[in-house]
Amino acid sequence: MKLETLQAVQTAKAARKPVAIVKRIADGAEALVFPDTASGDLAGDAVVVAAGRAGLASARSETVETASGKLFVHVFVPAPxxxxxxxxxxxxxxxxxxxxxxxxxxxxxxxxxxxxxxxxxxxxxxxxxxxxxxxxxxxxxxxxxxxxxxxxxxxxxxxxxxxxxxxxxxxxxxxxxxxxxxxxxxxxxxxxxxxxxxxxxxxxxxxxxxxxxxxxxxxxxxxxxxxxxxxxxxxxxxxxx
Amino acid sequence: MTTTNEDILGAVQRWKSSGKPVALATVTLTWGSSPRPVGSQLAIDGEGNMIGSVSGGCIEGAVVKEALDAIRDGKPRLLDFGVTDEQAWDVGLACGGKVQVFVERVG
The missing domain is CATH 3.40.50.720 (NAD(P)-binding Rossmann-like Domain)
Structure with a gap:
């Protein structure tokens, strides 16, 4: 995981904004997906971004098999x-x-x-x-x-x-x-x-x-x-x- | 929900800013009765100090060893633990669950 990914997640958590890290299991490449934007190495991959958005909608972290390979969607929702x-x-x-x-x-x-x-x-x-x-x-x-x-x-x-x-x-x-x-x-x-x-x-x-x-x-x-x-x-x- | 009792990512930030190498382990998949849900994390520094958890303590030892390897070679790895896993049995993963853990170097 890149340090800037981690820092962006911490910033989102502090601002009570939901965010998902989508990670390709094969090589650890990742994208940071917000409800309206995305960033990171895989941010240009529509399949990756869609997986992140689905995770944000369900508020549930999970591993998914996709056309872009096996992805882990790690969802961070605001603390209750x-x-x-x-x-x-x-x-x-x-x-x-x-x-x-x-x-x-x-x-x-x-x-x-x-x-x-x-x-x-x-x-x-x-x-x-x-x-x-x-x-x-x-x-x-x-x-x-x-x-x-x-x-x-x-x-x-x-x-x-x-x-x-x-x-x-x-x-x-x-x-x-x-x-x-x-x-x-x-x-x-x-x-x-x-x-x-x-x-x-x-x-x-x-x-x-x-x-x-x-x-x-x-x-x-x-x-x-x-x-x-x-x-x-x-x-x-x-x-x- | 992926809330955690400890601010594990915060601990990673502190370790990194003090110049320590860090690996992060994350539960990515569970089957049956696993002790920690998907998204649970364990951070490990270069000396094997850890914060957080990916199980009830059954597999942390094995995860730390892989984390130290990931810190050295920079390669992420996906680990499988379950009832049939000898290492897990050795340390007493008697809950009947299975768990997959992704381990990666941070930064």
Whole structure:
């Protein structure tokens, strides 16, 4: 691999742009394929560029046999995002665990005493109001959003903003009773039953979680479960023998 | 998805900028229950130091040896490991999976 190929991939990753390296297995020659452009030794080969584009569309790395030989398409898609509303105690467990899972994590809490960088080292912390933050962050189909404040002033605007986005996972901390009250408020605010049904609440898998770390595990476990089910639905894979 | 827990390409950049020779190994194909998905990478410097992984630790030793050869001769190679591979058995690839790994010199 050429060093400039590697550097271009790192630049694309930092800018959250998808990119594929297409490599000819026989000799290691390669092309760097973006959705709209291509560069590198094999960039003039239409078969190579088409293989790269197909990889970008499926977001899946694979070896393909083509008229231009055996190619390995290595797809780099932007890291999945997790937006955590509420810089609370549970967030302090959830955020580092999510970072270990490769989530690009943003913590949102307008209460500065909670949302200090020292409580969340190495993570983006926004002190915007949650509705402004959601508006700014624009949750996409690779974004999960979790609200943890228990405070309707903070959780509700974040949920309302998120429910009109493509976020693949929306979770909200609170008991069944809290969730019922939340439902009444959000329907009052114009959210439909179908939109409300997207919220995982009470949040997380039922594993009897009690401590902040256990609750964080139950939430992340649920996010993994939802994401895997979506991936399975999108790209049915042959069952391993 | 080809996300990784470590910034392996970042490590390659750092090694290269400090003047070290580097090889990169990438899982290109898997069959059955292989421990690491396609796209997983292992970076190896000229002294055999490594970051990342291409298996649960079963084949890394063999991959490092090939990586050092690739650093020396500059030729990329495609390696096959599986249940029938003696080297893999020797080090305990008992998961029943097969994996193909592409090894190349960087730069």
């Amino acid at each position: 995002r997790l937006i955590v509303v509420g810089a609370v105690h549970i967030a302090q467990a959830l955020v580092p665990m999510a970072a270990m899972m490769d989530f690009d994590v943003t913590v949102v809490d307008p209460r500065r005493a909670f949302a200090s960088d020292s409580r969340f080292p190495g993570v983006t912390v926004l002190t915007d109001w949650p509705d402004d933050a959601v508006e700014r962050l624009k949750p996409d189909a690779s974004t999960a959003v979790v609200t943890l404040t228990h405070d309707p002033k903070l959780d509700d605007p974040a949920l309302i903003g998120t429910l009109s986005s493509e976020a693949y996972y929306v979770g909200s901390l609170g008991s069944r009773r809290t969730h019922e009250k939340r439902k009444a408020r959000l329907l009052e605010a114009g959210i439909t039953e179908a939109q409300f049904a997207r919220i995982h609440g009470p949040v997380g898998l039922h594993i009897g979680a009690k401590s902040p770390a256990e609750i964080a595990i139950s939430i992340l476990g649920q996010i993994v479960q939802v994401r895997a089910a979506l991936a399975e639905a999108k790209m049915p894979r042959e069952k391993a023998a």
